[in-house]
Amino acid sequence: MFGNKRVDMALNRDIERLIKTGKDGVLPIVEAGEPVLREQCVQYDGQLSKHTLHKLIEAMRKTMLAAPGVGLAGPQIGINLAIAVVEDHDDGDDDPREFAEFPFHAIINPVYEPIGTETRSFYEGCLSVEGYQAVRRRWLDIKAAWHDEEGKRHEEHLHGWPARIFQHETDHLSGELYIDQAEIRSLTTVENLEDFWCEDPTPTEAAQMLGFNLG
Numbered sequence: 001m002f003g004n005k006r007v008d009m010a011l012n013r014d015i016e017r018l019i020k021t022g023k024d025g026v027l028p029i030v031e032a033g034e035p036v037l038r039e040q041c042v043q044y045d046g047q048l049s050k051h052t053l054h055k056l057i058e059a060m061r062k063t064m065l066a067a068p069g070v071g072l073a074g075p076q077i078g079i080n081l082a083i084a085v086v087e088d089h090d091d092g093d094d095d096p097r098e099f100a101e102f103p104f105h106a107i108i109n110p111v112y113e114p115i116g117t118e119t120r121s122f123y124e125g126c127l128s129v130e131g132y133q134a135v136r137r138r139w140l141d142i143k144a145a146w147h148d149e150e151g152k153r154h155e156e157h158l159h160g161w162p163a164r165i166f167q168h169e170t171d172h173l174s175g176e177l178y179i180d181q182a183e184i185r186s187l188t189t190v191e192n193l194e195d196f197w198c199e200d201p202t203p204t205e206a207a208q209m210l211g212f213n214l215g
Helices: 011-023 050-064 162-171 190-197 204-210
Strands: 071-073 083-088 103-112 119-125 132-139 140-147 153-159 182-190
Touching: 011 050, 050 071, 050 083, 050 103, 050 140, 071 162, 083 162, 103 162, 119 162, 119 182, 132 162, 132 190, 140 162, 153 162, 182 190, 182 204, 190 204
Parallel strands: none
Antiparallel strands: 071 083, 083 103, 103 140, 119 132, 132 182, 140 153
């Protein structure tokens, strides 16, 4: 359960106003360069009323799906609270990225730690760095922990692409963008990714041609 029983009325009003600015419930996404994306988020501890929190999570989900994306963190809509949403229904049989069903979660105050030492490097993108992707190495398996909107704590072993999504969104909440630790020579427009590198999900050829190390 969340410890703080006092709603921050000023913050609650600000969030309600933000939600109302959405067109058909979809909020504007903050782009790289705005300071909120580089701030350490405040842990959520009951600062919002339950009603406002549920409305915020629904607006975040609508915004994520409309983008379209598989995750969205609070800072990406200008909110400095440790709240994110994730969802992916891609079925990637025999795909080296190991896609898997990842039902909708609101992840509040999420944290993770690696399980084992295996990593994987794949192209990755971000709704706040629109139009580009780059290769990012991430843990293959993690122990993920978070609270849901009712304050219940969850812990789960995540593997493959769901683990990557969770890491990406959790990193947002500490002011990190995926490009901070990406192989910068791999940076490509989405159009060039589709033209040159999408046939082989494992970016071996891209590493050879563009001159970066897959590790």
